[in-house]
Amino acid sequence: MPELPEVETTRRGLEPVLVGQRIRAAIVRNRSLRRPVPRQLARCLNGSTVRSLARRGKYLLIDCGTGTLIVHLGMSGRLSVVNGATPATEHDHFDLVLESGTVVRLRDPRRFGLVLWQAGDPLAHELLAEIGPEPLSREFDGAWLHRVTRNRSTAIKHVLMDGHVVAGVGNIYANEALFRAGIHPRTAARRLGRSRCGLLAHAIRETLEDAIRAGGSTLRDYVAADGRVGLFQDQFMVYDRAGNACPRCATSIREIRQGQRSTFFCPKCQR
Template sequence: MPELPEVETTRRGIAPSLIGKAITEVRIRNGKLRWPVDYQLPEFLPGQTLLALERRAKYLLFRFEHGVLIGHLGMSGSLRIVPQAHPPQTHDHIDLVFGEQALRLRDPRRFGAMLWHSGDPMQHPLLSHLGPEPLQDTFNGDTLYQSLRTRQAAIKLAIMDAHIVVGVGNIYASESLFLAGIRPTTPAHRLSRARCTRLAEAIKTILSRAIEAGGSSLRDFFHADGQSGYFQQQYAAYARTGEACRHCNTPIRQIQQGQRSTFYCPKCQR
């Protein structure tokens, strides 16, 4: 499931071979993603050069000469560079062809998106109200503390809210709270400034680590034509229900918060 590190890994993996190249063809085999893909894409995109590939939250921004393609991988999406003529498999919905190479979107669950927007992407309704990027200085202990002051909700839910900070999904929310030693059920506004600093740092550390891990497997990931999937990280809490905490051996506990599973160590996290 792509969280911010996987999206960033994807961006870094595909950018070098595509930037500066022009689209020669667009193939839409199934445009029924989260929102219908503009069926006129194959008409107006060819001929345009990819100027830059950026990321905002978990959105990928493909900047072209006359607009931007806003991509999202949803829960099951992946982007791969394949030979242009490579036979598509089930769930390979869209090809952006750049000469002999194609950028292929695969998304079994079709929660992803591919939206054309002419104009400033940051003004797009999906992007305009987003909170700070976790790896930038605009997100730190002080800003986190301030944004949590009015929040009664559990801290796990708060850090998964894109108004507070973007890019923290279910997996890394549990991992960050474990690293910070904070119980996921703690009401957000009860966290001291010091604990907010600790948590902000933990989020940065966890996400950075995951990006590095992704980077180390980039070569395998992008040159494999099978589906090796994303680099599997060693998690401290996530999906380790009943297993021994790596620090104190206490069994990891699993609870439900907001219809999502949360994992934590009842001893290390208070």
Template sequence: MPELPEVETTCRGLAPYLEGQWVRSVVVRQARLRWPVDPDFAKHIKNARILKLERRAKYLLVHTDKGCAIWHLGMSGSLRLVEQEESPEKHDHIDWRLDSGLTLRYRDPRRFGALLWTAADPLVHDLLSHLGPEPLSESFSGDYLFAASRKRKQSVKTFIMDGRIVVGVGNIYASESLFLAGIRPDREAGSISKARYLRLAEAIKKVLSRAIAQGGTTLRDFIGGDGKPGYFAQELNVYGRAGAPCPSCGSPVRDMVLGQRSTFFCTRCQR
């Protein structure tokens, strides 16, 4: 599933080609996504000028002079730029035809993504208004995590994966951040000290920043390519490495299930 770094890389990859462009028309071949595409979406955005692309959590916000389109890539969605004469394939559900001669094409084999429209501030939309701070922002810190965790009995891993606490810390990045901070993923969130939360907040920032940076250096072509960031080649310390030696101490990496998600950790390095 696309996580925060994938969406951030997608945003950065597309922005130079979309910002300042006019959307001349929209073709919706398949409206039955996670939520149905508004039947009037094409009317809303026709001849709109794209002002800015930005990311909020795992959502891509396309601000125009008429309103804002909110994309969610779901589990298998991707965006790429193609020539307007290029024929769509089976899972190419939505096209935005731009005045540059390119088409922004949305592909989603599993159709768990979404395209929504709002004429209001997107940050007050029902999908976004309840979200916690961005993990790379100044408002996210160890002090914040410590205060938010008091009296919470859930595991620290499910705590930091809760979008109401902090956005964008998906399963891979939660495991990797907890490893860097030396914290067992099944520890009660409310039992962890402020000092350890300070380390965890810094670890989250480091892991996500590194993933975004690697996405930028291995970015696949958004023009005519598959529209997917190519940063999955990054080296992971524990995620998906059950039974392999811990890169720090050599002990076998263990796995467990927390919150119905696979979780990986080192019993010696994480306490």
């Protein structure tokens, strides 16, 4: 489900609920996520106060003073704010119970998500240490994209989905950004010159900013922490629009497979 805009929307929704709140308990109902949820989690969290809520790529970082709770939503994960009396249903694997009685609940049917604990610097965690620059930061620009693609013959779409190149871009936003930049998804990354790398970096940033403004994209199960659905799917130019008219030139949008993932593009606008 969630790519950077959905995780960022979740972060913004949870921030006012969590920051400054004491944690009364952590309830783990099912520890078999992509990695086992640590056994000592309740002990780590108990009595600590949430200091801040940050995001790195698709990871949420909940700073609890004594350490950081790292949450990843995988494909089908969702964090929502519920009343303490709300009964947990199937796939509600994890609860953060606040002193006020409010509960932040993780639901994840497919269990590709993660709940981890990092005592020290969360960015030093092995899963986060090698992630590329944040696409909305100044660090990420055409020059960076140009530099890291020089000896990569892989298709550019594949490269954009590589978290070591840029953080947080998944299948939807890779497709949408390539359309905005007018670049064919199968273009060998090393064949993009400086100016097209600049265009692409700009397109990635704009696409993500627009999506965040729309509250992310809701395909089936994504909702923000407050239960609101995202609206960016109504602005998709190419994603999941095979056979429909390109919004720019009316040519029929095509769908191909790249590394077991669906790619959508306009054969006329993207070269």
